[in-house]
Amino acid sequence: MSLPPERPIYLDYQATTPVDPRVVEAMLPYFTDCPGNPASNNHLYGWEAKAAVDLARAAIADAIGAEPKEIVFTSGATEANNLAIKGVAETYLTKGRHLITMQTEHNAILEPCKYLEKLGFEVTYLPPQADGLLDIEKLQAALRPDTILVSVMAANNEIGVLQPLLQIGQLCRHHQVLFHTDAAQAIGKIPLDVKAMQIDLLSITGHKLYGPKGIGALYIRNRNPHVQIAPQLQGGGQERNYRSGTLPTPQIVGLGKAIELGVAEQAAAAKRLTQLRTDLWQKLQVLEGIHLNGHPQQRLPGCLSVSFADVDGTAFLLGLQPYVALSSGSACASSKPSPSHVLMALGHSAKLARSTLRFGLGRFTTPEEIEQAAHHVLVTVQRLRSQASTQA
DSSP states (O other): OOOOOSSOEEOBTTTOOOOOHHHHHHHGGGTTTOOOOTTOOSSHHHHHHHHHHHHHHHHHHHHHTOOGGGEEEESSHHHHHHHHHHHHHHHSTTTOOEEEEETTSOHHHHHHHHHHHHTTOEEEEEOOOTTSOOOHHHHHHHOOTTEEEEEOOSBOTTTOBBOOHHHHHHHHHHTTOEEEEEOTTTTTTSOOOTTTTTOSEEEEESTTTTSOSSOEEEEEOOSSSOOOOOOSSOSSOTGGGTSOSOOOHHHHHHHHHHHHHHHHTHHHHHHHHHHHHHHHHHHHTTSSSEEEOSOSSSBOTTEEEEEETTOOHHHHHHHHTTTEEOBSSOGGGTTOSSOOHHHHHTTOOHHHHHTEEEEEOOTTOOHHHHHHHHHHHHHHHHHHHHHHHHHO
């Protein structure tokens, strides 16, 4: 194997993305020259900040077919998810105490649901099909008169599977149940339309789309139906009392710019990343005992999750570490010893789940990097399997 480069190839775009230089450029004035608080309405600096926030809010709303007043800024998708789930539960508890989600959701959904269970709510965790997709018939069977919310993520953060949002939205609307989706991985990468898809609440974050960390938003439907949620932070009453706290103007500007760029370049990016992903998968298929996780087509353009049989997962990642920066699953759970709950829900053994790589391709990934990454993976797998057979 060749000597490692000074820095490994970055293929962990599902964990986080570098901030696009165009986003940095848009943010910079609001750190220094335009330092005003958007809530300060008595002077120029406050007006400048408010105008910038309004433009970003409009850009985000336009990207998902919403109205600007339906966008509430948060610190990220985790807070947006908590606000949506706990806020709905608190507001609609007189209607019912039953929620539905999937076993393969991000922990930012699963943990709030577990918290609500301790308070007396009941949560149904639907299993995925073998390809990671939700079975609509199982969702329909799980709906009850006391169901108040269905939460299903738009794009899975580990295997990249795209859920049938339109079908879910139509089913929920027919049964007068609110529909929330965690779109952290989807915004700016696939078309989203909250009206057409009948989505009532939608969470996003900036750092998955070449924007800054520490900023996100929650879409809350205002009409047909008018969704009401209880705030989870009390204070100065910002964001229509849904989320108090001084608005971070630079981050909001960055979020708006990142989403604006993502939508504008969406089609071209999807085509390029799909080709790179296909090339990578084809290069890996010279190996035996590999398994593609999730639906082969209905997935994010830049996400490829592959399990490698007969390879020690820990040694695998350590062997690749100097050459390629990637992960086996969710970055939020990478420090935990337990295998991925997403892969286990797909029916993997703990051993196979641990020997899985999630390749996250993005805006700055090059064909040359794909070529090099594939080479390092092939060499590492062959070396580990050879060592294992020798020791057996």
